[in-house]
Amino acid sequence: MHAIVAQTPVRSAYAARQQLIASAGPLDVDQLSRHVQIARxxxxxxxxxxxxxxxxxxxxxxxxxxxxxxxxxxxxxxxVTSFHMRGELVGVESIGLAHYACDVVALDDSEIWELPxxxxxxxxxxxxxxxxxxxxxxxxxxxxxxAWMLALGTLTAEQRVAAFLLDxxxxxxxxxxxxxxxxxxxxxxxxxxxxxxxxxxxxxxxSRLDRLLCIEVQRRDIRLLDTDGLRRMAGQGExxx
Amino acid sequence: MHAIVAQTPVRSAYAARQQLIASAGPLDVDQLSRHVQIARxxxxxxxxxxxxxxxxxxxxxxxxxxxxxxxxxxxxxxxVTSFHMRGELVGVESIGLAHYACDVVALDDSEIWELPxxxxxxxxxxxxxxxxxxxxxxxxxxxxxxAWMLALGTLTAEQRVAAFLLDxxxxxxxxxxxxxxxxxxxxxxxxxxxxxxxxxxxxxxxSRLDRLLCIEVQRRDIRLLDTDGLRRMAGQGExxx
DNA sequence: GCACGGTTGTTACGGACCGTTACGCAGCGT
DNA sequence: ACGCTGCGTAACGGTCCGTAACAACCGTGC
Numbered sequence: 138m139h140a141i142v143a144q145t146p147v148r149s150a151y152a153a154r155q156q157l158i159a160s161a162g163p164l165d166v167d168q169l170s171r172h173v174q175i176a177r178x179x180x181x182x183x184x185x186x187x188x189x190x191x192x193x194x195x196x197x198x199x200x201x202x203x204x205x206x207x208x209x210x211x212x213x214x215x216x217v218t219s220f221h222m223r224g225e226l227v228g229v230e231s232i233g234l235a236h237y238a239c240d241v242v243a244l245d246d247s248e249i250w251e252l253p254x255x256x257x258x259x260x261x262x263x264x265x266x267x268x269x270x271x272x273x274x275x276x277x278x279x280x281x282x283x284a285w286m287l288a289l290g291t292l293t294a295e296q297r298v299a300a301f302l303l304d305x306x307x308x309x310x311x312x313x314x315x316x317x318x319x320x321x322x323x324x325x326x327x328x329x330x331x332x333x334x335x336x337x338x339x340x341x342x343x344s345r346l347d348r349l350l351c352i353e354v355q356r357r358d359i360r361l362l363d364t365d366g367l368r369r370m371a372g373q374g375e376x377x378x
Numbered sequence: 379m380h381a382i383v384a385q386t387p388v389r390s391a392y393a394a395r396q397q398l399i400a401s402a403g404p405l406d407v408d409q410l411s412r413h414v415q416i417a418r419x420x421x422x423x424x425x426x427x428x429x430x431x432x433x434x435x436x437x438x439x440x441x442x443x444x445x446x447x448x449x450x451x452x453x454x455x456x457x458v459t460s461f462h463m464r465g466e467l468v469g470v471e472s473i474g475l476a477h478y479a480c481d482v483v484a485l486d487d488s489e490i491w492e493l494p495x496x497x498x499x500x501x502x503x504x505x506x507x508x509x510x511x512x513x514x515x516x517x518x519x520x521x522x523x524x525a526w527m528l529a530l531g532t533l534t535a536e537q538r539v540a541a542f543l544l545d546x547x548x549x550x551x552x553x554x555x556x557x558x559x560x561x562x563x564x565x566x567x568x569x570x571x572x573x574x575x576x577x578x579x580x581x582x583x584x585s586r587l588d589r590l591l592c593i594e595v596q597r598r599d600i601r602l603l604d605t606d607g608l609r610r611m612a613g614q615g616e617x618x619x
Numbered sequence: 620g621c622a623c624g625g626t627t628g629t630t631a632c633g634g635a636c637c638g639t640t641a642c643g644c645a646g647c648g649t
Numbered sequence: 650a651c652g653c654t655g656c657g658t659a660a661c662g663g664t665c666c667g668t669a670a671c672a673a674c675c676g677t678g679c
Binding site: 208210211212214215216218229230231232233234238239258259261262265268269271272273274275276277278279280282283284285286287288289290291292330332333372 | 449451452453455457459470471472473474475479480499500502503506509510512513514515516517518519520521523524525526527528529530531532533571573574613614
Binding site: 566567578581597598 | 626629630
C-alpha cells in the first residue's frame with residue numbers, strides 16, 4: 138500500500154490524501170475519475186444511500202462515515218448483512234440487476250462517492266487494472282461474507298460478539314485509528330441482527346466480556362483490554378483441538 | 379434461454395447440447411473457448427477440484443455432477459458454504475488471491491471445465507459481454523450468500539431445512555429435473571454444516587416434516603408433498619405479520 | 620448365500636444456551 | 650414534566666446441542 142503511494146507523484150496535500158484513500162480502497166478513484174463522472178453525496182444518520190427496489194445505476198465508494206446494508210426477505214424478516222467504513226465498496230451486491238437488492242443506511246454522517254455502473258464497466262475496457270481490481274473486490278466481498286457465515290454457523294453468541302469486536306478493531310486499525318478503543322456507530326439491535334442474535338444476548342455477552350476483564354464497555358464506547366483473550370474465544374488465536 | 383439457443387445455428391446434437399449448457403450458465407463457453415484453452419476434468423466422489431492453499435490458476439464451470447465448497451478457519455472449524463450443480467461457477471471466491479481460499483470436493487461423479495483465470499480476464503477485454511457476465515455472476519454469488527445469511531440468522535432449524543429443500547427443488551427444476559422428487563447428493567452432516575446445525579437436528583427436522591406430511595423421506599430420496607406448506611414454514615410464501 | 624465391519628442415518632434423553640418477556644434506568648428532545 | 654428510544658438485568662421456557670445406542674445400508678470376504 139505505501140509502495141503504491143510512494144510510486145505516485147504527489148501533487149498536493151489534498152491530492153496526496155485523495156491518493157492515499159484511493160489506493161487504500163479497492164479502486165483507483167483518481168484514474169477512474171478521468172473516465173467516469175463521480176458525484177459526491179453526503180448522508181446524515183438514518184438517511185439511505187439507496188433502497189431495495191430503486192433502479193440500479195451506480196456503486197459507491199465510502200469516503201467517510203459509517204453505513205450498514207440491510208437485507209429484507211419477502212415475509213418481512215430483516216437482517217444487517219454488513220457494515221461499511223471508509224474505503225469500502227457499497228452496492229456491488231446489486232450488480233447485474235435492474236433494481237437494488239437491499240437497503241443501505243448511514244449510521245453516522247457519511248460521504249459516499251457515486252460510481253455510475255455501466256460507465257465503470259466501460260472504463261474497465263480501457264483500464265485492465267481497474268477490471269482486475271473490481272473483480273477482486275467482488276471476490277473479496279464473497280470471502281468476507283463466507284467468513285462470517287462460518288462464524289455464525291460455528292460460534293456461540295459470546296464468541297460471535299468477540300469476533301465482531303476484533304473485526305471492528307482491525308478495521309479501525311487499517312484506517313489509522315486505535316484498535317484498542319473505539320466507538321460503535323451502531324446500536325445493539327444492529328449488532329444483534331448482524332450476528333444472528335437478539336439485542337439482549339449481545340448486551341449479556343458484552344457485559345460478560347467486561348466482567349471477564351477482556352473489554353470495558355460504556356454504552357457504545359469500547360476498550361479492548363485483552364485482545365489475545367478475545368482472539369482465543371473467537372477461535373482466531375490458536376487451535377483448540 | 380431458449381431464444382438464445384434458437385438464434386444459434388445448431389451444428390450437431392452434441393454441439394446443441396453444449397450450447398444449451400453454455401447459455402444456461404453464467405458465461406458463454408462457446409465464445410470463451412475461442413480465446414482461452416478450456417480443459418475438462420472428471421472427478422469421482424470425494425475427489426477435490428482444488429484445496430485451500432493450492433496456487434490459484436483457474437475458475438471452474440460445473441458441467442455435470444455435484445460439488446461442495448468447504449471453508450476452514452484457522453482453529454479447525456469447518457463449514458460447507460455452498461453446493462454446486464451444473465452450470466454454476468466454482469472458485470470465484472478465490473479471485474484476486476495467490477492461493478485458493480477453500481476446498482471444493484465432488485459429492486458425485488462430476489465434470490468441471492477449467493477456465494484459466496488470468497486468461498479469462500484478458501479475454502474480457504475483447505468480449506465486453508463476457509466481462510459483464512462475469513461481474514454479474516460474482517454479484518449473484520454475493521446475493522446468494524446474503525440470502526442464506528439472512529435465513530440462517532432468522533430461521534429455526536426446521537425452517538432452515540424446509541428452505542434448503544425448496545432451494546434444492548428449484549435448482550433441480552432449472553436443470554429440467556423434477557422438483558417434486560430428487561436424490562440428495564450430500565449426507566446429513568454436509569446439510570447440517572451448510573445450515574449451521576448438527577446432523578441429528580437435520581434428521582429430526584426431516585422426520586418431523588415427514589410426519590407433518592410435507593415431505594416423504596427415505597434416506598437421500600426426497601419427495602415434496604406440500605410445497606406450499608414448506609414455503610409457508612420457510613417464510614417464502616406469505617407475510618406472517 | 621452369509622457374516623462382517625464401516626459408514627450413514629435415526630431416535631431418545633438430559634442439559635446448556637439463548638430467545639422471550641418483563642421491568643428499570645439513562646439520555647434526549649418536546 | 651413527559652414520552653421516546655436505546656441499553657441493562659433478571660426469570661422462565663423452548664430450542665437445539667451432546668451423547669449415546671440402535672438400525673439400515675454398503676462393500677468386502679469367506
